[in-house]
Amino acid sequence: MLNNVEIAGKQQVAAEFAARFADKIELIENTDSEYMVQAEVLLPAAEYLLSAGYEFLADITAVDYLAEGKFRLIYQVGNYQNGDLITLKVEISREEPQVNSLCAVWKAANWLEREVYDMFGIEFAGHPDLRRILMWDGFEGWPLRKDFVHQPTKYQGRRRLD
Amino acid sequence: MALKTNVRFPQRGGMPEGDPNNSHDLLTQEELEKRGILLTSLDKLFRWGTGWSLWPLQFGLACCAIEMICTTQSRFDMSRFGYEVFRNSPRQADVMIVAGTITEKMRPAVELLYHQMPEPKWVIAMGSCAISGGPFVDSYSVVAGADKVVPVDVYVPGCPPRPEALIDGMLQLKAKLLHPERQQVVRDVK
Ligand code: SF4
Numbered sequence: 001m002l003n004n005v006e007i008a009g010k011q012q013v014a015a016e017f018a019a020r021f022a023d024k025i026e027l028i029e030n031t032d033s034e035y036m037v038q039a040e041v042l043l044p045a046a047e048y049l050l051s052a053g054y055e056f057l058a059d060i061t062a063v064d065y066l067a068e069g070k071f072r073l074i075y076q077v078g079n080y081q082n083g084d085l086i087t088l089k090v091e092i093s094r095e096e097p098q099v100n101s102l103c104a105v106w107k108a109a110n111w112l113e114r115e116v117y118d119m120f121g122i123e124f125a126g127h128p129d130l131r132r133i134l135m136w137d138g139f140e141g142w143p144l145r146k147d148f149v150h151q152p153t154k155y156q157g158r159r160r161l162d
Numbered sequence: 163m164a165l166k167t168n169v170r171f172p173q174r175g176g177m178p179e180g181d182p183n184n185s186h187d188l189l190t191q192e193e194l195e196k197r198g199i200l201l202t203s204l205d206k207l208f209r210w211g212t213g214w215s216l217w218p219l220q221f222g223l224a225c226c227a228i229e230m231i232c233t234t235q236s237r238f239d240m241s242r243f244g245y246e247v248f249r250n251s252p253r254q255a256d257v258m259i260v261a262g263t264i265t266e267k268m269r270p271a272v273e274l275l276y277h278q279m280p281e282p283k284w285v286i287a288m289g290s291c292a293i294s295g296g297p298f299v300d301s302y303s304v305v306a307g308a309d310k311v312v313p314v315d316v317y318v319p320g321c322p323p324r325p326e327a328l329i330d331g332m333l334q335l336k337a338k339l340l341h342p343e344r345q346q347v348v349r350d351v352k
């Protein structure tokens with residue numbers, strides 16, 4: 001159950017989004033705080049959220065919709081004052097996977113964006129240090145893309161006992 | 163204190179008195195041991211000592227490490243067997259317990275740790291990840307078993323193995339040390 005403070009926070013964000021980014025940000029159906037955000041207003045929306053007390057960037061991740069030819073980025077932002085949690089979703093094309101970096105807004109975005117870059121190959125424009133974070137240097141490909149085909153190294157692969 | 167034994171050694175100038183068939187200088191080692199005389203080689207003595215005080219290297223790679231930690235705690239208490247001296251430095255350790263998944267990124271570190279350990283050294287592969295890559299073998303980042311990287315002496319199956327299984331693995335390693343002639347199992351994996 002949400003308490004009144006959280007609900008007030010959500011309503012304030014909803015009102016502000018409606019006022020400032022009228023047709024660029026819309027609430028996803030059947031949710032109370034998940035927004036589909038157009039890529040070009042991601043940065044101003046993030047700046048507004050920070051100024052409204054949403055200081056805690058909990059996670060950035062992505063989903064590969066291979067059939068539809070797009071990636072969906074998911075940002076989760078928390079507010080320590082009223083305990084509210086808000087989700088932003090951004091869809092970008094698979095051919096040109098690029099989106100603005102949020103490092104300037106939340107410092108936590110640095111490593112989270114590097115992880116998304118490492119796994120999906122999504123470029124974050126304006127990121128200060130965009131390189132792989134989990135995979136080793138020299139690894140090729142983007143492992144969490146649905147069309148990724150793994151080439152085992154000489155230390156990998158199932159072994160045969162026959 | 164003088165060693166009390168029934169064995170009479172051959173006197174100078176001929177056989178001792180008593181049963182002429184009992185030629186004492188032809189007793190086998192087992193027969194001597196039954197009579198309270200221990201014959202051994204220094205090598206064997208060293209191996210016996212080492213087998214009772216193996217010093218594992220203190221490092222863990224994944225969930226199996228938690229089970230390895232439990233093994234040393236009071237409920238299972240690996241120190242009953244003399245194996246509780248986990249060393250933080252590979253220079254002081256002689257057993258590497260590979261407890262968990264080796265990823266491709268971690269592989270050079272595991273290899274380096276193994277080479278930093280002084281001889282003689284042994285490796286225990288704990289859990290299915292260390293044996294063959296475990297549930298993650300098809301993943302893009304996981305090495306298919308510790309024996310792709312370092313030579314393994316004892317495999318402890320399980321996911322994770324129970325602490326008793328790890329203790330059994332250590333005891334198997336001790337048996338291997340005490341009886342090198344029993345190292346029969348040859349595993350040729352492609
Ligand atoms: S064998 Fe099982 S318990 Fe052990 S590290 Fe692998 S997944 Fe974890």
